[in-house]
Amino acid sequence: MQESNQSGKASRRAFLKGIMGTAAVSTAALSLDAQARIHAPHELETLKDYEEHWGFCDMCYWRCGLKVRTRDGKAFKIDGNPEHPLNRGVVCGKGNSGIQVAFAPNRLKQPMERTGARGDNQWRPMPWDEALDKVAHELTKVKEKYGPQALVMIGHGTWEKPYHRLAHAFGTPNTTSPVFGLCCGPRGVANTLIAGKNLTGNETIDLENCKYFLMMGRNITESLHNGETLGWIDGVANGAKVVYADPRYTITASKADEWLSIRPLTDHAFLLALIHVVIKGGLYDKQFVAEYVTGLDELAAKVEQYTPEWQEAITTIPADTVRRIALEMAQKAPAVFVYSPRRLTRTSNDLGTGMSISILNSLFGVWDRKGGIFTPQTIKVPEIDLPEFPHAHVSREEGHGDFDFAHNPFAVDVEGKIQRADGAGVPGRWPLANPQYGLTNEMWKAMAEQDPYPLKALLTAGGNGFTNSTDYDTVRKALLNMDFYVAADVSPNEMNSYADIILPEASYLERYDDLQIGGAREGFIALREPAMQPLHDTKGSWDICKALSQRLGLEAYFPHDSVADMLDDRLKKAGYSLAELKEKGIIKKPADDAINFPREMGGKSVFPTPSGKIELIPSQLQALGMADAIEWAEQPRPKDGEFHFTFGRVGFHTHARTQDNIWLNYFMPENLLWIHPDAAAKLGISDGETVEVKDPKGRGGKIAAKVTPRIRPDTVFTVHGFGHWDTRMTTAVGKGLSDSLLASDTREKHIGSISMGMNMVTVTKV
């Protein structure tokens, strides 16, 4: 054994000497022990040297802090930055697979011009100068013919910001990001109306100290964001009770104490009954309500009808369960949290659902309390000096790279200015929708119908309108309507296959980007710097937009020679420098209980609503004539032979954009249709058999069935993001069925965001 522990490198010669030595010893020394068979020091691997570079992740929108390891000028491993409050050093499977975004063989590698029909994927490579000249020329043509508002800019990701700025400088208000209209808009609006505070994006919940989580379909372990998930698991390990409401038994359900197999689209009814019990039973935080809350009596009158028995028929959750949960939560309050789903775009009244969640949390007095919702710290980093945007009636809130409603939540009309085509923030249309991010669903419709005015040019930065929206025909029609479409992207996808010009972006491992300015219990500024030189003839979005701005006469909006100069400029205005930020990749303001939990520490909470209080019946809704949003609205139910159609995520895919990543595709090459054994037996479907799923419009397709008790008998489910048809997506193409074909494209009635859960489907054995 003695040799085995020597860590020195054994040379081949020593090894051979060892063999000869072995041969020289007598036969008696040969034992059955393999180590004795080779009586020589074994060779031990040693770790090769590497360099580390700072970054933050681009694989989802939580944006964990990273250290990227490189060797010989190439990135090979992504680690977490332990100093970063959003992930505390851990990186998920998606984050670890970022390496394969950069090294994917099918990346967009040089600028290209379309030579065939839109979507046919026939391309001609072209030099950057030619591509940028052409983009500037075509955009100018559209501007001259239809006005600047004819340009639509749709972004998605950490690198959309310069494109938004370029579009605003160009003079269009029509810039959108799917994050609002297609995802978390309603919950953000609900919290802003009731508490004056946003509660979305990077959640500000004291997860570790929470004692009771009521998870309303928040599949926190599979729609996962590292720091949030880790905090939640810590909370559960610290003894928090978890009640998980979802038609499907997810991995989150497997961590819960109780799974409520609620009927799809009925969360609102369940929550209204909870509010009913909490108010009727006096289970709310009376001191908090007295000091900080308005509208309790009015709300009490409204929820009088919503009894636990009433909801039972709708949700299929027993009335007693509602009563018990209300009592249990009241006993643990304020260290409790009613957890909203992140994508709250499902029903015709998501605002009502979001408000019910916000109301319950407020009644339990969780704001600014340990185990509840904390007030984040922020570091103010001024934006660079820019000229005013000349035409757009709303400008993007430049100081925030993140989803943020805190400023200019509801836009108002300004006389003589062009209104947004999607109606977001426009009086008389969708005044509650956030004009900073817009209603991407409505924008696609506006482009398809050319209503309310011509929209003739499109600029996209990432994203995939086909798979994040719900009606291929609308998106296709919109794209075919464009005089000119330029797509900036890292990887090929269905949407950018319709572009006239493709501008290939450097991946997030190959470039600088703007600062990440975040608010957790610690405030922070984080850095993304290149870990390696671009592998192909690609550019970062700031460089692309600067080059375009010069060609469009808008160079005043991109005044710095390089992104690094811009970062240094911003940081110096805040009293720091790029050199300082490069030390740890992050600059932090320490957590402070007095700021994070003022009421816990004897201070006061601040609720920036019109009344300065929590408004259970929001005054802004009343002013808009929408105070009825809290009322239950009937939702569709499956007829005999139909199923609710639901979709969701797994922990190792983000939306529809990682299925082509070879490392992630390995874990799940295609999606399956989950169906309950009873329903499957009725239809003669066995596990693994191919079935056909169809919606009432006849859309749908074939998919293999997973027969499992992990779903309600009246509901089917599939994992989002599969069913790609772009042949450039060599790994994902032709695998699985797209849920975007089956989700509904109806609208939430107050906000205008999409309602994806309203479709019923039929399932037949093929």
Next chain:
Amino acid sequence: MVAKYVMLADTTRCINCKACEVACRAEWDTPLGYSRDWVKEVEYVNAKGLPEVQLFPGRCQHCDDPPCVEVCPSGASWKREDGIVLVDHAICSGCELCVPACPYDARWLNPVTNTISKCTFCQPRIDKGLQPACVETCVGRALIFGDANDPNSEVSQLLKAKEWQTLVTDEVNIGPNHYYYTAGKAIPDAVMPKLNERHLSGTLMENIVNPLGTLGIGGMMAVFLGAGIKKLIDRRQDVSNKEGSHEQH
């Protein structure tokens, strides 16, 4: 005291996000289609008729009594004093006898190197004082690695604080050093080690060929020695015969 490295997996904190698997792949450049570690998702219906899911992250169990080492004909498979089972790639012939010998399916032939690959507990990393890649990236902090012989280590504290189980059966009990916490739930059969039928050939190697080889080498040496002595005697005989015959002539 020499270290004894162990891995703990708190299955209540595992979420099957695959961070461990991808981190391992990136760290050690394993070819696609093969993985040194895994997460097994087991779903079943419990006694109350409700669905349940358990998650088991796994890898080489670095057993006290590793059959992979026993069956290895070249001695490439070996166990370090701190308990880590390793493969010496300079010696490994890629014969694959160790693959079915492992009841945890932790070994596979790397088609690029043509040698056997498996989890090493990230030996080059831990020799530098780092954590294994899977542990460092684990989102739920479900994986905990360390020296069980150090009473102050996190693993020692946790081993004392909670009820841990190992993947052993009546048939397979070879001292795995990978521990699982399930909050009292029984470990499903699907996760338990199985004696691989193909292990028969390995057992053959272990119990017959290797001993025979040992005997064989001894025998060979004895034969050579005997042959040498015989040759010497024969030679002497020959010479003496010749001398004799000479004398006769």
